[in-house]
Amino acid sequence: MRTSTQLQGIENHQDYLDISTNGAQFRIYLLDQNIIRIRSTFAESFAPELNYAIVKTAWDDATDALMADERKRVKPIPIDLQENADGSYQVSNGSYTLTITPEPFAFTITDAQGHILHEDLPGRSFVEDNLGRPTHYTRMDNADHFYGFGEKSGKIDKLRRRMRMHNTDSLGYDGAISDPLYKMIPFYISFNEDTGLAHGMFYNNASDSVFDMDSEHSNYWLRYSYFQAEAGDIDLYFIAGPTIAEVVEHYTDLTGKTAMMPLPSLGYMGSTMFYTELDKDCDKAIEDFLATCKDNQVPCDGFFLSSGYTSGQDGKRYVFNWNKTRFPDPRAFVQALKDAGALLAPNIKPGMLLTHPLTEDMKANNAYVRTSDRQGFQVDRYWGGPAHFVDFTSPAGREQWAKHMNEALLSIGVTSLWNDNNEYEINDDSAIVESEGQRRPIREMKPIMSTMMAKTAHDAVHKYAPGVRPYVINRAGYAGIQRYAQTWSGDNASTWNNLKYSVPIILGMGLSGVANQGCDIGGFDGPAPEPELFVRWVQNGIFQPRFSIHSCNTDNTVTEPWMYPAYTKYISKAIQLRYSLTPYFYSLLHEAATTGAPIMRPLVYEFQDDREVLNESFEFMLGPSLLIANVLDKGVDQLDVYLPLGSDWLNLETNEYIRGGSHIGVPVDLGSIPMFLRTGGIVPTSPGITNLHQQTIDHIDLLVEPSQAHSFRLYEDDGVSMDYQSGKYRETLISVRAQGQSTCVDFASRGTFETRVKDMTLKVLCRDIAPLAVSIDSQPSERFLNYDKFCRAKEGWFFDGQTRQALVKYPTPGSERYSVELTFAAKDLISI
Template identity: 30%
Template sequence: MRNITYALSGLMFFTMIHQGSAQAQKAQFEKTATGVKVSFKNSAGSIDQDVYLDAITDKIIRVTAVPAGTGFPKQQRLVIVDSLHRQLKSFVAGSTDSTATIQTADLRAIVSLSSGKVEFYDLHGHAILKEAKRNSGSFTAGSYNGDAFYQVNQDFIVQPEEGIYGLGQHQNAVMNYNRGKQVTLLQYNTEIGIPFLLSTNNYGLLWHNYSITKAGDVRPLLPLNAFKLSSVEGEQGWLTATYMNRNTDSVYLSRPESIIDYGYLTDQHKFPKEIKLADTKVVYEGTLASPYAGKHVLHFKYSGYMKVWIDGQLVADRWRQSWNAGTFELEKDLEKDQPRRIRMEWIPDGSESYFTLNWQSPIPAARQNLFSFNSEAGDAIDYYFVHGASMDDVISGYRHLSGKAPIMPVWSFGFWQSRERYKTQAEIEQVATEFRKRKIPIDNIVQDWSYWSENDWGSQQFDLNRFPDPKAMVKKLHDQNLKIMISAWPKINEESRVYQEFKSNKWIYPRNIYDGRKDWIGKGYTSTFYDPFNQGARDAFWKLLDNNLFKIGIDAWWMDASEPDIHSNIDLDERKAVFQPSIGSSVRYYNAFPLQNAKGIYEGQRATDPNKRVFILTRSFFAGQQRYAAAAWSGDIASRWHDMKDQIAGGINFSMSGTPYWTMDAGGFLVENRFHKPNAVDLEEWRELNSRWYQYAAFLPLFRAHGQFPFREPYHIAPAEHPAYRSMLYAINLRYKLLAYNYSLAAKTFFEDYSMIRGLAMDFPLDKAGFDRNDQYLWGPSLLVSPVTEKVARSRKIHFPQGADWYDLYSGKKVSGGQDLLVDAPYERIPVYAKAGAIVPVGQELQYSTEKKQTVLDLYIYAGADGQFSLYEDEGDNYNYEKGKYSRIDIRYDNSTQTLLLADRKGEFEGMLHSRKFNIIFVSDRNAIGIDSPTKKSMAVSYHGKALQIKLK
């Protein structure tokens, strides 16, 4: 800490803020080494509490509130980096009669000495964020497995017009979480909980808690019978549930149901004993009326086919396999006491299936402007307030707290092919050969689970009957310029060869073994998960990976089921009972398993081979995990149009959680039976669906095709002459042509704490029309991406953000910003537009990322605004960039003079290009040129590392 002083100067501002307020009650004020502590005991205006303000940097202040006398929390800080340094230019702490304050060079934080509320202001006196007053519900004593804690709740007062983002990845298609949204921060297949919030008012909150947390409108959801229900016969108090044969519609039985709560395995007994779910369709009919007027949100959890009609209008049509139930929400404005007709048609998936329906009532007036965090377990209300000049600046503050995101290896920005699963060595080798034979560009092939012997889950060893020479297989792939990523579950079967070692050292969670719960492989095996909260267990797990996989050349790790997924459909109480980390109770640390799991792999590999970049793909993710070279994918989503659309908002909000590397299974994972042996119509839908998914995935940090049968290689989806095949090949080729652009974004992510996937509000915070757009995003600083997520759509509506003009990437046609337009979306392209002022390097087609050096780059310059871009290069596969071994060419465009400036190259590294050719392509309303234009007017310049100035025409 430098230049830290204590003074009372500058505090008249705070007194003026509170002029006219009632005289504050006496509170005990104390300066600390890094802030202030205010204690309340028997106060008329406050609960008994101690409130700490702790200055971390000029832009970050930690707030901690605990019940009086309990002391500062001692819970381990897994998210916060060990190397966190305080960076303060100046620091003032003091009090007046009514407030205690700390002031940094950027902001002021005030504690009311009457109520204990904390408020944040900039140095001009503008309010940024205010707490609501804590009350008796802020700390509720609880305990679990001998661990005493509090259920904690904190309400914040937010502005109705601000956009609120982040909070991880969720499948509800919600972009903006302000006003009436509830999101549960919970690790679950397809759901990722990250307790970081990002606001358009340029602040963030890192809620420092590891337990299951609700955020937003945290009021408990209401059951179905909180509505006034009426059956189809007009009887009051229930809906009519008709159980019928799904093939003939003959009725098995009809009964009243007023609560729909079949959420877990333990709820299956509630179904009628006379029916078999696997043969059944259930229709719920009647009316519902609310005692409230306003916006209602219906929350569904389901598996199988689900259709919902309200007043005769189809409002939902969904599908999910039973072992991985999905969720969705429906918003509906309802009038008080006015019945609305509802019909729900549910076709369960198999003998065990799931369906729950709950709802949120309209927000009461008293809670209209509140955003809350409510966590199951903690020692304190504990959060870091992060301020910034922009949302990027706020994310930079978050990464200061939780760690930087390393640059992923250059190969990871190519195309990946995966399948559930390659069952033999011959299969994976054949696929690799076919890609090279067909000249489909590819960098990485992925070996999914069950490459081990059936009873040896957890050994991390290949089944030599099916993979007779894994080392030779890896070498053969490497010789074809392919990397290989492999699935490494944190799960260990009781019959595995490594089980006894992990058990005897207490490196596993034993409860699942004692419960006798079996998995779904072969005859079924009892199994459990290792404990990554234990250093010895982390070391032992890495040793397995190192000895069996890393030493034979495996390049990257796929950490599946990292929630941990003890069993997808047991309820949360059962999961908590099984998951008992050595660090403390499962309730307290429920969400942190994936963080510690990634920590062990990252630290293990970097210690074993400091020169090879770590790459981890993980299904679950927590705050801080980006520092362990971890990327997330969105889990086992369904191969349906609605699931594709849901990924857009999920990926954007994941990125706006400060965690930059994200992707999803291009094509979706779970597949309906109709696509297994499709008729002609379904086959064409399957091909179109995959085409659209590839087009979207090409503009993400990672591009991986993966899923259940049918096989997902492009040539299995469609023949070479089919537009679907041409479309997928175009998307893959475009990915490689944009490699220089994408890899430069990765460098910007590390050096400048940038975010590649960007909500429209990040770059256009004044364009409120873009705050809620859940089907568009910005890819880096230049490209507006609008995926097509509707079957047979050949156009789609696009919002062009106000404040910039836009150029069609393919044709160069100009569109003015600040409007919504219906634009063409032909089968083989999704709409992508470049922003005025953009500088986009486009390279040659490649078969893999390092096939040849980028000696020639087309440099597209888009007129209409000043622009800048930094072209970054390094060795691509090691950590020498951390030592300064990289090069950067800063490129600027001056729109007023139409001049392009190429700066002196900065830096150097082994094997770098010393000279290259740039083809300058100037795009304007008078020179509409796109990447698909058959002829391109360009200006060729040779660059040798020295500054150039080029006048564009």
């Protein structure tokens, strides 16, 4: 075992700092004012740079050519090395100071006010054990809480958890306790409740690893956490806050923002393995599914096509092979779904059975992962038998995969691709992958494979159909997967426990940079969900960015919206609510694509100063304005809800205001979807939308709570093309402000996209008094006292006493800036 306990040398190269110790050697980069890189190795020299996860670098990297269209090369902050009187050294990026203690060797990071954010465990900072595993130990205290870690089970705060970083096919997992799951994102957010400060730690190492967040204890070392990898080096990025939201933003500056998916990807995606396993006419069964959705008033915008469509005569899955008995005319089938207003996302898998008809061609083109001696191609266990695995770190592997994807799928009109079973559970860790010419062992690259599979699909669609916005769905992945794919949490079991714990799993992914995530609604594995469970799962699932009911039931049933006819009304109502929220969802997706902000947010993300929400795992915020408190347990008729400090809250069911910091009891029945609007909240909706392919969002109902000044950015583009990248979008900043006895709602737009919204209706909450007058761009708006007349009018306003909302309707102005003013002066009807 080797431990870095003593500084032996330090050399300033201006762009970076080299440090040698009696254990590891280190290289420090001040990447910018929010990110400090601490790279270490116990080897004689640093390995060449190979960073698939990073889009911001200050060094030459083997992936530069591959990622040229998404990587930003920056000039690091110059190193100004200072030696202190106590013999320690320090460098600063202008916001944070890194102090290097010579003996016992350790790093400490402080902010401008002197708060310690990170501190190595002195005497046990960086260690390599006798198995060659590098470990980094961090000192912690009683006030620390930990969030993120990618796709992890259990509650949102991972304090006192020990978690394994590893990709595995976790069929039927338990969302409360199973570990690991499908994705590996070695990043966490540390929040100290005493100081109120947050920072992030990203360990850019794709080998299997472990985080221990105060689960292990030693009286000799007191309290600590650690990260240990099975191979490779400790390559640590300190990510600045000071808020949790800022940590997420700065982390996604480093690893990339969420991909801007096509608008219809926010719709309901039908799916089940059952339909593609029928003996014949699977295409007709899926077309009938879409028709049945319409018959039951269930909006639907797509279908995830399970892998049964690729079955050969022996029943095995052969990717890119259409089973012509089940799907006689794939091109016509794709077109039929488009005509019905639905996209098709076929399932594709990177493991290719030895009996696959393309195997010899792929081998001849060096497309597979190789054996450790590079003399052959690795064979391992896979679904259906022994298989080779496509090497997505190889230009040849990516090229061959894209070629066959073009021929089998893209050429017939498919632009949505579902990457499945891509955990790369190759048992021989010494098998070799190309790694852009560096030829690394697979143990260092497994989760990279699934991420690069997503990039390959994303890039292939761009190349084949340059004007089309790709829609890629991935089951596995590494840090940065958000740049290419929407993800979901794999093959969950159909249990109440998994309904409940799907919420913190998704929230943790959002804090780990993956804003566009969901789960299989109703559960994938096991018997069909009972009616109450299914209804509650749909009512929760409508708030997930990816919304798909998907099943492989073990009792010969199919989980479909109408599977329990007496309950279909609840399913239909919930999905219609989701569709009405499309303008809000799409704006939040754009926010994720520009700032990295999660769409579903834990309460601690918005209210980190409220100590009561530090481990709240089941209530969540949808964007900045809506608090969702779904029913997640069986047989509940009253729900206990906590509403955080920092806002007051409007119960959207009862129109009752509740003070922030309150615990309340909410009566619920089977149709209840408890939602609370934050004071200052702004929520754009479009009631009546039922298909995002065939309908245009031409009317907006804007719910506004004006008690606190607030703003929201409403985003529009054509929803399907790449034109938004050249400025063909419209972003409207909607701001609420008080002005004397008036409330003003200001609209300021930018971008060259001409809005499709023809009519606006503002729904402004009036907490104490109704407006006396309303004007639009200084022009008086007519008040209606008759609701029916108001509904028939194109413009005017009406006060709804039941909801205490001022309803203001008008045709959308052509100007880029305008204001709606509501005057609340009391009219004296008594005095003369």
